[in-house]
Amino acid sequence: MRILYFAWLRERVGLGEEQVDLPAGIADVAGLIAWLRTRGPGFEAAFAQGRLVRCAVNQDFAGPDAAIAPGDEVAFFPPVTGG
Amino acid sequence: MRILYFAWLRERVGLGEEQVDLPAGIADVAGLIAWLRTRGPGFEAAFAQGRLVRCAVNQDFAGPDAAIAPGDEVAFFPPVTGG
């Protein structure tokens, strides 16, 4: 699975993109976030502010219940501020 | 008094601008129109469609009750269609 991080999430996590092998039993965005938080203080800091993190699965906005599967592209980022 | 005509009013009346000596007793726009209508078939035709004629006195929109006096600039025209 390809995971992307943008803006301050990218800075906290310390990388913009990574390829991960999803552990068995993780089937939705909420589960992925719970697992990511265990991967170090940067991840813990980034996702502790859960309310302000937005997610896209395969480039569509997705909520915590959205299903994920190996091969998906999942992105995490703050609320958008373009325009 | 200077009187101006625009658009199809100008074409019906046959002139764009004239200087007139206002007959005694005419004190408002409605009175001026009544008098203008007596000045020939072009004027009669232009002002017969009274509902669609707009007026400005000294370059401000004015209704039939608006006061007029010698020295004023009075303009007659159809509803505006700019923009």
Added chain:
Amino acid sequence: MDAVGATIRVQTADFDIAAESRALGADRTDIGGMASFVGLVRGTASGRPISSMTLEHYPGMTERALGAIGDAATQRFELQGCTVIHRVGILLPGDQIVLVLTAAPHRQAALDGCAFLIDWLKTRAPFWKKERFADGTESWVDAREADDVTAERWGRL
């Protein structure tokens, strides 16, 4: 707020919206957004092809009316500036007729100010359009009832 006020021009020449935007924003960095509307000559009227359109206006009153509308919009929407350019004379299908350009710290004021200006301009500025059809006949454009209704939503000036 430092409003520069309304720039009003009535001209036969065409205009360049990029140049007007640069002029409106020149030497300042407090503008958050500019909104614009450009009216164009359409090639048909009531389904019939037109060859040209002639715009007549009331010199003196036009500038006065546009200036008053521009100042009212600037105050009401707290604009940092606005530009209104209206062409007169003979125009061809596809030609630009009118430009309304507004600047404000935030987008809503710029957008609202722009809509307000074009609505009022259509109902209160002394311009008249005559269409010349492809068959050689000519006809003055009728004022649209819909324009009066649209302008009413802003209330009386």
Added chain:
Amino acid sequence: MDAVGATIRVQTADFDIAAESRALGADRTDIGGMASFVGLVRGTASGRPISSMTLEHYPGMTERALGAIGDAATQRFELQGCTVIHRVGILLPGDQIVLVLTAAPHRQAALDGCAFLIDWLKTRAPFWKKERFADGTESWVDAREADDVTAERWGRL
């Protein structure tokens, strides 16, 4: 109606609104009006002077989101076409950030389509701004609650 669809560009280069207007209206005479909004970098944030702003985006999703929004606006407001250009990279105070340009037979559709597009773009397009202050500190811009509320008035896409 003959819609040309949405033109979407994400680029570091500046844009010229006059050139984009000409491109949108090229070879057609059925457009009655074009509305636009241009967002600019303001020289201060929360009262503090900024020296630059960096715009980051999500390549791929950005074009997809803007394309979807452009198509939705074209259908909903029966636009004859629309152009959305969003810059990324380092921008300076006074620089242009974003252009939304809409074309329609009548002004209301063009104006409404433009307002709709910029509202949705601000809440749904994956761009993020980081401000660099004159004192050298940097800060990611917070999303404005007000933008979500403004976008809500159009209903869900």
